[in-house]
Amino acid sequence: MTDNYISIPEWHITDPDGIELKENGDSLINIAFKNPRIISEPCYYNRGIRGAIRECYIRQSVYELLLKALGFLPEGYGFKIYDSWRPYEVQRFLYDEQVEKLCRQGYTIEKAKQEAKEFVSYPEKDPMKPYVHSTGGAVDLTVIDEKGNELPMGTGFDDFTSLAYTDAFESGEDETVKNNRRLLYNAMIKAGFTNYPSEWWHYDYGDFFWAAETKRKISLFGGIYETSEGKQA
Numbered sequence: 001m002t003d004n005y006i007s008i009p010e011w012h013i014t015d016p017d018g019i020e021l022k023e024n025g026d027s028l029i030n031i032a033f034k035n036p037r038i039i040s041e042p043c044y045y046n047r048g049i050r051g052a053i054r055e056c057y058i059r060q061s062v063y064e065l066l067l068k069a070l071g072f073l074p075e076g077y078g079f080k081i082y083d084s085w086r087p088y089e090v091q092r093f094l095y096d097e098q099v100e101k102l103c104r105q106g107y108t109i110e111k112a113k114q115e116a117k118e119f120v121s122y123p124e125k126d127p128m129k130p131y132v133h134s135t136g137g138a139v140d141l142t143v144i145d146e147k148g149n150e151l152p153m154g155t156g157f158d159d160f161t162s163l164a165y166t167d168a169f170e171s172g173e174d175e176t177v178k179n180n181r182r183l184l185y186n187a188m189i190k191a192g193f194t195n196y197p198s199e200w201w202h203y204d205y206g207d208f209f210w211a212a213e214t215k216r217k218i219s220l221f222g223g224i225y226e227t228s229e230g231k232q233a
Contacts, residue, residue, distance in 0.1 A: 019208045021128055023222040026059045026206070028085060028136045030227075034063070037070055037078030039144070043157060044083060044090050051089025057227055058084045059136040062205050066139070069191035073183065076146030082157045082201065083140040086133035088225055091123040098160065118198055119160040130207075130223025137207035137221045140199070143184050151180040157201055166200045 031038065032055060044052035058066075066079065073079075098120045102112035121131035132138040143151045154177040155163045162168060166185060169178045181200050188195065193203040194213035204210040206220035 018217070019211045020218050021130075021208070021222055022218050022220065023127075024206075024220045026061050026136075026221065028057050028224055028227060029060050029063060030055050030057055031063050032056060035067065035070075038066060038081065039078065039148070040081040040084075042083070044086070044094075049090055049093050051087045051093070053087065055227075056081050056084050057136060058139055059206060059221060062137055062139060065191045065193060065205055069187045069193070072187035072190050073143065078144050078148075079141045080144045080148075080150060081139060081141045083133065084138065085136045085224065085227070086131075088123060088125050088134065091121070091131055091133060095120045095123050124223070125225065127223040127225070130221075132204060132207040132209050134223040134225065135207045135221035136224055137210065138202065138204050139193075140201045141184075141203070142201055143180065143187075151183070152177055153180055153184075153200055155200070164199055166195055166197050168200075 032040065040056035042052065042054045042056070045054045062084075070078065095116055098116040099109070099112045102115055103109060107115060121133070124131055124134075127134075140157060142153060142157070145151060154169050154174065155161065166181060169181060172178065184200070185195060188203045193205050194210045196202040196204065196209055204213070208219040211217070211219040
C-alpha cells in the first residue's frame with residue numbers, strides 16, 4: 001500500500017496572471033541515455049505530428065529532481081516520459097485539435113477555445129508568457145516496473161476526460177489504479193514537483209503552474225523555442 005495524500009486543490013489556472021517571470025538561466029538538456037531508470041517514449045513524434053521531436057529535453061534542475069523522485073519508487077522501478085519540452089508547432093496542433101473536438105461536441109468556438117485550455121495551454125510564442133511545456137519545466141510521465149511495463153493508471157496519456165483527474169480513483173474500488181497514481185504522485189511531490197490536477201501524468205517545476213500551486217509570486221523558467229542543437233519550434 002502506498003501513502004495516502006491530501007486531496008488535490010480545485011484550481012484550474014490557465015493564464016499566468018499575477019505571477020512574475022524571472023528566467024534563471026537553467027540549462028535545457030537532452031536526457032537521453034543519462035539514466036537507465038528514466039526512459040522516454042516520444043508520443044507526439046510517434047503520432048507523426050508535424051514539428052514533434054524524438055528527444056526528451058528538460059531543465060537541468062528538473063532532471064535532478066527526477067533523480068530524487070526515483071528514490072521514492074520501489075527498487076528497480078522507473079519513469080517513462082511521454083513528453084517534456086514541446087515545440088510551438090506541436091502545441092499549436094494539440095490546442096487546435098482540442099478546440100475542434102469540443103466544437104464537434106456542440107461548443108461554440110469561443111467556449112471551445114476557453115475550455116480547451118483546461119487540458120492544453122494556449123500556444124503563446126512569447127518567452128515571457130510561455131505555455132508550460134515550452135519552458136522545460138513541465139514533464140508528462142508514468143511509472144514503469146522493473147521489466148519496463150507501465151503501471152495501470154486507469155486512463156492512457158492525453159485522455160482528456162474526468163477520469164484523467166489525478167484524484168479520480170480516490171473514492172473508487174480499483175485499488176491497483178488508486179495505489180499506482182498515489183505512487184507516482186507521492187514520488188514527484190516529495191521530490192519538489194507540483195501536479196496539474198486535471199492530468200495524472202503532468203508535473204511541473206519552475207514554471208508558472210508550479211508557482212501558482214506553491215503560492216509563489218515568481219516563476220523561474222521562461223519559454224524556450226530552440227534547443228542548443230538547433231531544433232526549432
